[in-house]
Amino acid sequence: MSTVAIIGGGKIGEALLAGLIAGGMNPKKIHVANRRSERSQELKEQYCIVPFSDNAQAVDGVDVVFLCVKPNVLVKVADEIAEAVDNNDSTIVVSMAAGVSNASIEEVMAAGTPVLRVMPNTPMLVGKGTSAIAPGRFADEENIEQVSKLLTTVGTVEVIAESDMDAVIAMSGSSPAYLFLFVEAMIDAGVQLGLKREVAKKLASNSIYGAAAMLQETGEEPAQLRSNVCSPGGTTIAAVRSLEESGLRGMMYRAAEAAAQRNAEMGKH
Ligand SMILES: NC(=O)c1ccc[n+]([C@@H]2O[C@H](COP(=O)([O-])OP(=O)(O)OC[C@H]3O[C@@H](n4cnc5c(N)ncnc54)[C@H](OP(=O)(O)O)[C@@H]3O)[C@@H](O)[C@H]2O)c1
The missing domain is CATH 1.10.3730.10 (ProC C-terminal domain-like)
Incomplete structure (x- = not known):
């Protein structure tokens, strides 16, 4: 199974990591970076994940990065990890944020980085989440498949067009x-x-x-x-x-x- 980094260990980040672990993922394959290091430690104690305080270090060598920070800091965080992601072999970047387009993330990542936007919801915490995936322009079928496989461990997954995202947020995210x-x-x-x-x-x-x-x-x-x-x-x-x-x-x-x-x-x- 893939190695993942979760940037932002708040409600959605925790729901995702808890769900992935409950779905059988080894917690040692989950890197978690958070703004406050106490929160990363708390998540380490509770779930045995690998904690980081530096976002770029957290994404080193991982297959999939889930950005679970608030929309207002998302592009800044994407920018912080861009170089480290580019140094990896092939890392997929997944944004879980409302209101941030694939294009605005692609703009700060190295050319060709596969970016996908996902609208999750919190029932993910109990394995009953609903996630809608909107692939960006560099994400291929294999990337979609890999992200779907991870998200299926925490609920159901639908692949949608990014133009439907506003409606999808109203229907499942909120x-x-x-x-x-x-x-x-x-x-x-x-x-x-x-x-x-x-x-x-x-x-x-x-x-x-x-x-x-x-x-x-x-x-x-x-x-x-x-x-x-x-x-x-x-x-x-x-x-x-x-x-x-x-x-x-x-x-x-x-x-x-x-x-x-x-x-x-x-x-x-
Ligand atoms: N909650 C929902 O129902 C829901 C549903 C669908 C989508 N979403 C999306 O999910 C994303 C996360 O929402 P949430 O409700 O989980 O928010 P949240 O509980 O506030 O979690 C955000 C986390 O990001 C951390 N963070 C902030 N700045 C950071 C940085 N520069 N680097 C690393 N970590 C940082 C925060 O750490 P500190 O606590 O230390 O500040 C916090 O743990 C949002 O973009 C939202 O649009 C949420």
């Missing part, structure tokens, strides 16, 4: 937060009806888990699954009417549009 918010609201609603918070939490989160499994396992349209549980004149259709009257669909259109627009704006700076 959507775990929408769902957490939805469950949070469900729990409060249960508490308001008199349930203990722990009981409401268990019922709400198991229901969302079960509903997601049904969607995946039956392959049915969500509209069909919903209609199956709405008996005429029953309780569920009464709740569905209330959700529709409260503007659930409009809310979702606006939320997705807001995330996509924000990603597009970030790319302009």
Whole structure:
């Protein structure tokens, strides 16, 4: 299996390394560099990865570099590692950042460096991530395959065109937060009806888990699954009417549009 460097051991960096290890990768093949060296040490103690405080040293000799820093520092970090990447045989550079194009990374790397942009999401931490890969102009099928293989250990992978990235961020990159918010609201609603918070939490989160499994396992349209549980004149259709009257669909259109627009704006700076 490949040797990887993860630059930025924050939420996404940790989700990725934890997932790779849980998927069978030897932690000694994972280099992690972070801004604060205490954080690299913390990750070393927890996962036995190889910690670095210097980004360029961390990428020395690795097959794939995952840039997991915030978008505002991503190009600067890419610039810092460019020479070391060029000195390696053939290293693929993968950016996990929202709003940073392949072209702006390719511009600071040596000519011909394969660059891919990935939109991950945090369920990666429990092996249920959704990653969308948009290859840059120097990334070939083999590069896509190699990165897909790594990301498959932490969830599902889709290859997309970079022009779809704004919409993909709205659909998978940001959507775990929408769902957490939805469950949070469900729990409060249960508490308001008199349930203990722990009981409401268990019922709400198991229901969302079960509903997601049904969607995946039956392959049915969500509209069909919903209609199956709405008996005429029953309780569920009464709740569905209330959700529709409260503007659930409009809310979702606006939320997705807001995330996509924000990603597009970030790319302009
Ligand atoms: N969170 C999500 O749900 C999500 C979803 C999809 C995509 N993303 C993308 O994933 C990327 C990381 O997001 P995140 O939520 O994981 O952020 P985060 O938790 O803030 O992690 C960023 C990490 O980068 C480190 N860092 C900062 N500057 C650095 C430098 N110059 N060199 C090395 N490491 C440096 C930070 O270290 P310190 O803590 O020491 O500053 C921190 O550990 C972002 O670009 C974001 O767009 C995030």
